[in-house]
Amino acid sequence: MKIERGDIELAGVCKSFDGVSNVVDGVNLKIADGAYCCFIGPSGCGKTTILRMIAGHEDPTAGEIVIGGHNVVGLPPVQRRTAMMFQSYALFPHLTVRDNIAFALRVRGMAKADRLRAADAMIEKVRLTPFADRLPAQLSGGQQQRVALARAAITEPRVLLLDEPLSALDEQLRVQMRQELRRMQRDLGITFIHVTHTQLEAIALADLVVVMDNGRIKQAGPAREVYAQPHDRYVAEFMGGQNVLSGRVEKVNGASFMLGQAAPGAIEVPLRARSSLGIGDKIDIAIRRDDVALVRPGGALPTGCSTSLPSRVLAIEYQGYFVKVMLDTVPDDEFVAYVPEKTFFADPLNVGDVVVATWPTELARPLA
Template identity: 70%
Template sequence: MTDAPIGKGAVELAGVVKSYDGGDTLAVDGINLKIPDGAYCCLLGPSGCGKSTILRMIAGHEDPTKGEILIGGENVVGLPPVKRRTAMMFQSYALFPHLSVRDNIAYSLRVRGMAKAARNERAEAMMAKVHLTEFADRLPAQLSGGQQQRVALARAAITEPRVLLLDEPLSALDEHLRIQMRTELASMQKDLGITFVHVTHTQMEAIALADLVVVMEKGKIKQAGSARDVYVTPRDRYVAEFMGGQNVLRGRVETVNGVRATMIKEGQRPIEVSLGGAKLVDRGADIDIAIRRDDIELLRPERAERLDGRASVTTRITGIEYQGNFVKVMLDATDDVAFIAFVPERRFYEDPLQIGDVVYAAWDVSHAHLMAK
């Protein structure tokens, strides 16, 4: 085995295709993706979108039907995991119940034939990094769920992989512990300096953790970028609706003046849309715009004067949910999906609205984002 330099954890997928059943079932469809060395990347999407298949192909548990997978600039297709210098942390943790924390962490070094004293020294150093030293002699059953996860992470990281792969690592935890472990995962990744590739179907998990969020649908990448870019400026309707936090309106362009367009939506007054610089649209074209839910202000009809210079739709309240620091107000502004306003809690209760009330949902024109079709 020829060891690649430690830290060379840049991952590149070039034209990667994975098909089954003689090509009849396409799990991954021509993926091109670059993950920088030392990045925290989250592959995000619904079940069956291909994200776990990509993880297995990077790991070496499956090979692509077509394309190349490079780690540290080396094409690793056909190489076993040990030669790729990857490590996988599974959803179930798969800890040995009869082994102590120390022995669980050192197990892979034992399998490789490392002397006991040397592997225990490495295990002690790793336990210190992930704050497990005081639990070194405990069995897994004597640990909390979060502590067990840290043991699994330390066991994977002790082999000094170039890339650490995490398959839904937080899904088995309750909500409170999941939030706590997000912070710990991010901290451990920075401490270890290893490239993390993390599969999840939970939007907030990806946003909280990742330097690079990759949103997938049906074997394709829909959008890849920083968490803020993907959340604030979704590329298309699918990404906006999947990520949440955005309302999507579809309409027809009536006028264009170079920097703004006027969009017509049936039953509504004309809606002004900023074209966002280089984006061009034609008169008569159908367009989608996204507006963040926390950018929506709800106005009673008698306050219509506050609509001057703003875009809006007339709508009826269909549901109200108290969320603590904000109130989620559901509206019937669209035919197919929910149109939602996140109203600050104090503002909402200054003049509470009721289900059935007719209101204007208004926003600053510059806050709407024109998306690709």
């Protein structure tokens, strides 16, 4: 058996450490060969356990893990054609950069001259040639990460598994290394699976974003889909950028329904694919924060906007290209408008001002 492709299929994968509760609870997922896939979720959601099961460091309690068409459960990492980059990189502290990278070749019994030549080629690829004879403790965080990447890549894996690879770096380096990861993934042409708890990282990198909670997949899809069309309240709140409102259906009329809620004024929401809505059903809706427009009381609503929610400005944060305006629109949930900088400063608001929040009606989305 030889695994040649890096496509992965998880079928009904469960993992329980104590035999009582499932850390990973029936996960089904297909990842295409050569995709960049990000698992995202809060700590303890099971994302790292999934990664470790794909890597062969944990065995699933139930289910199948198929890589390149072969069920790999029970196989060691090398036979799975996977390689893992550990969270703290786990570089061997007693070996130089070159010896760290050559380690996988050494344990395969490759002759010293051959393996050092191969390691040097890999060192050049990650631009660490001047540091080849340094020990890990003598490298910066970014350099250590490149060593870890090179050490994993030298085994010529079809799947590279990265466990929070950027968490040990400071903000500026993180953005830089993010691009480097993406570049390496394109160069190597292999599947990357990256675990993170930072949504910015996930949507910046991934072809496939998998949002997890409590051992289950909440939503899996392209970054833009997960961000712009979250499935439910959890995904919307976790990915950010959305205002989530809840209320009861007051009226269903044709292609839209009216949402009544504690705040004055009903909200008109297009029905979209949701057909089975009855009067009185409790439902969540989402509106992107950058779709919200703020109008002074008495001003005319922009065209296409039917909802108007009077609100008071609670706080204002300047964010550079936009201004974050926090409002008391709904009593229990956060309600925020991202106003473009130029729009905001054409008629600046102050904390305590009363405004009307509105948005183009067709942009509101009912959530599951």
